[in-house]
Amino acid sequence: MPCPLGKRNRLNPGFRAWGSRMGVVLALLATGLALACLCPQFLSVANLTNVVRQVAINGILAVGVTLVLLTGGVDLSLGSVVALSGVVAAHLAHPGEYPLAVPVLAGVLAGAACGGLNGLVVTRGRVPPFIATLGMMTAARGVALVLSGGRPVSNMGPALTRLAGDWARVPVPALVLAAVALGAAWMLRNTRQGRYLYAVGGNEQAARAAGIGVRGVKFLAYALCGALAGLAGVVLAARITTGQPNAGVAYELDPIAAVVIGGTSLAGGVGGVGGTLLGVLLMGVIGNGLDLLNVSSYYQQIVKGLIIVGAVWFDRQRRSVERE
Amino acid sequence: MILAAKEVSKAFGGAQALRGVSFELAAGEVHALMGENGAGKSTLVKILAGLHAPDAGEVLVRGRPVRLRGPHEALRNGIAMIHQELMPVPGLSVAENLLLGREPRGRLPGTVDRRALRREAVRLLGLLDADLPVDAPMGTLSVAGMQTVEIARALGAAAAAVIMDEPTAALSGREVAALFRVIAALKARGVGIIYITHKMDEVFRVADRITVLRDGCLVRTAPAGELDESRLIALMVGRELSGWRHLATQRPRADAGEPLLVVRGLSRGGAFRDVSFEIRRGEVVGLAGLMGAGRSEVAAALFGLAPAEAGEIRVRGAAVRVRRPSDAMRLGIGMVTEDRRGYGLVPQMAVWQNITLAALPQLCPGPLLRRTAERAAAGEAAARYGIKADGAGQAVRLLSGGNQQKVVIARTLLAQPEIVILDEPTRGIDIGAKAEVHALIAALAAQGRAVLLISSEMPELLRLSDRLLVMRQGGLVAELDPLTVTQEEVLSYAMPVRKA
Ligand SMILES: Nc1ncnc2c1ncn2[C@@H]1O[C@H](COP(=O)(O)OP(=O)(O)OP(=O)(O)O)[C@@H](O)[C@H]1O
Numbered sequence: 001m002p003c004p005l006g007k008r009n010r011l012n013p014g015f016r017a018w019g020s021r022m023g024v025v026l027a028l029l030a031t032g033l034a035l036a037c038l039c040p041q042f043l044s045v046a047n048l049t050n051v052v053r054q055v056a057i058n059g060i061l062a063v064g065v066t067l068v069l070l071t072g073g074v075d076l077s078l079g080s081v082v083a084l085s086g087v088v089a090a091h092l093a094h095p096g097e098y099p100l101a102v103p104v105l106a107g108v109l110a111g112a113a114c115g116g117l118n119g120l121v122v123t124r125g126r127v128p129p130f131i132a133t134l135g136m137m138t139a140a141r142g143v144a145l146v147l148s149g150g151r152p153v154s155n156m157g158p159a160l161t162r163l164a165g166d167w168a169r170v171p172v173p174a175l176v177l178a179a180v181a182l183g184a185a186w187m188l189r190n191t192r193q194g195r196y197l198y199a200v201g202g203n204e205q206a207a208r209a210a211g212i213g214v215r216g217v218k219f220l221a222y223a224l225c226g227a228l229a230g231l232a233g234v235v236l237a238a239r240i241t242t243g244q245p246n247a248g249v250a251y252e253l254d255p256i257a258a259v260v261i262g263g264t265s266l267a268g269g270v271g272g273v274g275g276t277l278l279g280v281l282l283m284g285v286i287g288n289g290l291d292l293l294n295v296s297s298y299y300q301q302i303v304k305g306l307i308i309v310g311a312v313w314f315d316r317q318r319r320s321v322e323r324e
Numbered sequence: 325m326i327l328a329a330k331e332v333s334k335a336f337g338g339a340q341a342l343r344g345v346s347f348e349l350a351a352g353e354v355h356a357l358m359g360e361n362g363a364g365k366s367t368l369v370k371i372l373a374g375l376h377a378p379d380a381g382e383v384l385v386r387g388r389p390v391r392l393r394g395p396h397e398a399l400r401n402g403i404a405m406i407h408q409e410l411m412p413v414p415g416l417s418v419a420e421n422l423l424l425g426r427e428p429r430g431r432l433p434g435t436v437d438r439r440a441l442r443r444e445a446v447r448l449l450g451l452l453d454a455d456l457p458v459d460a461p462m463g464t465l466s467v468a469g470m471q472t473v474e475i476a477r478a479l480g481a482a483a484a485a486v487i488m489d490e491p492t493a494a495l496s497g498r499e500v501a502a503l504f505r506v507i508a509a510l511k512a513r514g515v516g517i518i519y520i521t522h523k524m525d526e527v528f529r530v531a532d533r534i535t536v537l538r539d540g541c542l543v544r545t546a547p548a549g550e551l552d553e554s555r556l557i558a559l560m561v562g563r564e565l566s567g568w569r570h571l572a573t574q575r576p577r578a579d580a581g582e583p584l585l586v587v588r589g590l591s592r593g594g595a596f597r598d599v600s601f602e603i604r605r606g607e608v609v610g611l612a613g614l615m616g617a618g619r620s621e622v623a624a625a626l627f628g629l630a631p632a633e634a635g636e637i638r639v640r641g642a643a644v645r646v647r648r649p650s651d652a653m654r655l656g657i658g659m660v661t662e663d664r665r666g667y668g669l670v671p672q673m674a675v676w677q678n679i680t681l682a683a684l685p686q687l688c689p690g691p692l693l694r695r696t697a698e699r700a701a702a703g704e705a706a707a708r709y710g711i712k713a714d715g716a717g718q719a720v721r722l723l724s725g726g727n728q729q730k731v732v733i734a735r736t737l738l739a740q741p742e743i744v745i746l747d748e749p750t751r752g753i754d755i756g757a758k759a760e761v762h763a764l765i766a767a768l769a770a771q772g773r774a775v776l777l778i779s780s781e782m783p784e785l786l787r788l789s790d791r792l793l794v795m796r797q798g799g800l801v802a803e804l805d806p807l808t809v810t811q812e813e814v815l816s817y818a819m820p821v822r823k824a
């Protein structure tokens with residue numbers, strides 16, 4: 001008897017998405033609980049504020065790279081784009097020159113341009129994303145060095161540096177992350193392009209055969225990812241009050257790790273922003289906890305590496321059981 | 325008794341796929357397993373082949389209970405399986421795919437004797453009378469070609485029991501005949517065969533015994549001689565099914581209108597050359613031919629999946645260029661592709677999202693999705709085609725093969741194409757759904773659309789088409805009247821002429 005696609009289905013997808021993230025949620029709760037017991041100051045408002053401030057940049061980058069990973073691609077140029085857009089923004093942010101919107105927009109656009117170029121090389125040029133964005137990683141860093149003459153761009157006006165401050169006791173970078181994440185989640189859920197991102201990542205040939213403009217969809221993903229990297233670059237520049245051409249080295253790795261921990265498949269087609277945020281938070285809380293516990297930064301690296309692999313390993317074990 | 329299942333049950337999440345089913349396979353017997361899409365046939369044989377562990381019950385090999393922990397252990401126990409969903413490694417050659425995991429060893433440790441490999445591959449394909457390029461990459465084969473390789477692979481395993489899950493879904497008469505010769509030879513050697521199919525004529529040709537499943541329950545096991553087609557169908561669907569009798573009747577014809585699609589001198593590389601035909605409003609044009617004749621390639625060119633290199637396509641009188649599927653869809657061309665894994669489905673996506681994927685621009689004009697409209701449309705399509713799923717939110721890869729096929733059909737037709745290309749639309753769907761699809765094709769024509777039908781099932785082509793075109797080795801060789809022509813005549817045109 002074919003069961004008609006009735007009511008219970010309406011709940012199903014939501015539950016499933018939630019269930020697949022349960023592992024990360026549990027890990028987050030367990031870590032939080034352990035830290036709360038080990039060091040009481042973990043739960044203090046000051047410390048928690050600190051955590052969200054610290055994860056903001058990683059989080060903005062992770063949201064952007066989620067879009068690219070969903071299409072089955074990857075973006076290795078994030079760190080360099082962060083540096084480039086920071087330099088661009090800092091150049092336009094000397095006191096009394098332009099209104100705040102100018103450096104911010106310029107930084108974002110610089111990032112979008114890099115991302116768009118990545119997208120073009122991947123779609124039109126058919127260069128594998130790994131190589132295309134690796135090239136961008138080197139080139140964008142070069143452009144940042146050229147623009148700045150290799151020196152930090154300083155003398156930043158207070159309008160921009162305030163971006164790294166607080167607003168109503170909440171760190172502005174965290175607010176930016178929240179807005180970005182909400183926007184991206186909304187786009188993935190409610191727009192046609194969002195649906196197409198999943199389709200392209202899930203089966204590119206089938207997406208093409210369904211009349212979807214695969215190139216356009218991928219281009220959009222890379223361009224948006226670049227724009228968000230640009231935004232992260234502006235936020236970073238505001239925080240360190242200079243445009244640093246050498247900033248952001250290896251910044252691409254943590255976001256990718258966070259996205260995968262959050263359940264987005266490296267093969268594309270599965271995942272979302274919610275999981276990514278959980279992944280970002282988990283990594284942030286662990287980093288914060290190790291700091292509070294005075295673990296030396298050498299050991300921190302070891303622990304972090306183990307946790308990244310462990311989280312994904314645990315997740316995949318659980319999933320293969322589910323499939324059976 | 326070579327192989328048996330005793331009271332096996334299996335649930336996937338909330339869905340009970342099998343409930344206490346017992347099944348036995350004797351040596352030298354062909355035991356057919358029948359049932360509607362989603363009845364649990366593949367699940368049962370996957371348990372016998374060690375791909376799923378049963379929740380309850382046991383598997384017996386030669387009377388001994390065994391726990392098979394994977395296809396390797398099944399093979400070691402002499403059980404080989406031909407899978408319903410093809411699993412080729414596209415980059416490896418046909419020969420390498422055929423002997424994957426059983427490569428003949430070379431003289432140095434860890435090496436492969438490539439000449440022996442090739443020889444063995446040629447031998448196995450020869451058993452099936454298949455004319456396939458052993459050195460070509462697997463990815464270049466048609467679905468029928470891949471299916472043939474899959475069959476030959478299982479034959480090479482020298483097993484005591486061979487499980488065939490819809491081996492002929494994409495094969496045409498000649499290849500099926502070759503398979504049946506092989507089955508006869510295996511039987512004579514005492515090999516037991518489990519045979520799953522939705523093709524009624526095949527069952528009564530090969531089966532010694534028939535077991536019918538319905539909704540995961542065993543309905544009956546009987547010698548084939550005790551059943552006939554209508555009794556068997558009644559057992560499968562659990563009621564008198566009226567629609568299937570349409571399957572034996574000719575589609576009534578109406579006067580065709582003006583030409584909607586005109587093709588002149590279409591050619592592409594080694595695939596097809598100088599193909600010209602037209603389809604009028606209200607017409608169903610059948611395309612017959614053997615595996616590799618170029619039928620699917622022509623269809624792929626019309627839909628923009630693999631554009632033609634030369635020739636002209638006219639839609640509603642205007643010359644058009646179709647470079648990609650989105651061009652074709654804008655012109656009102658829709659296609660059900662033969663390869664549901666490759667070009668059909670987005671496996672991880674929900675059933676309803678797969679159904680609406682191609683029709684999103686129509687369902688949701690503007691950039692935003694309208695989920696209510698989408699779900700309504702998907703729900704309606706699912707009910708209409710009898711898609712059996714554990715909720716519309718289930719990932720489409722978890723559906724049974726036939727239900728996946730229904731999703732592909734639903735998706736294509738939801739976009740309301742005026743020119744409909746159907747490449748093996750009834751591949752692997754059960755008899756009720758097949759009658760449904762046939763009625764649907766007739767309805768499409770009655771609404772004044774143009775249909776191009778490709779099928780490896782000759783009766784289907786003859787009954788549904790207004791005109792029948794025959795392709796052979798990349799060229800169009802005949803146009804026949806389905807009312808007067810016989811299957812044998814069609815075949816005589818389709819047979820390749822071997823150059824001396
Ligand atoms: N891995 C899985 N996860 C969840 N549900 C599954 C899985 N495999 C099969 N099912 C469900 O179990 C039921 C039986 O499926 P099965 O593939 O055995 O059907 P079938 O008889 O082979 O059908 P068909 O003729 O379409 O191939 C279906 O409802 C299907 O959706």
Ligand SMILES: [Mg+2]
Pocket residue numbers: 365366367408489724725726
């Ligand atoms: Mg099946």
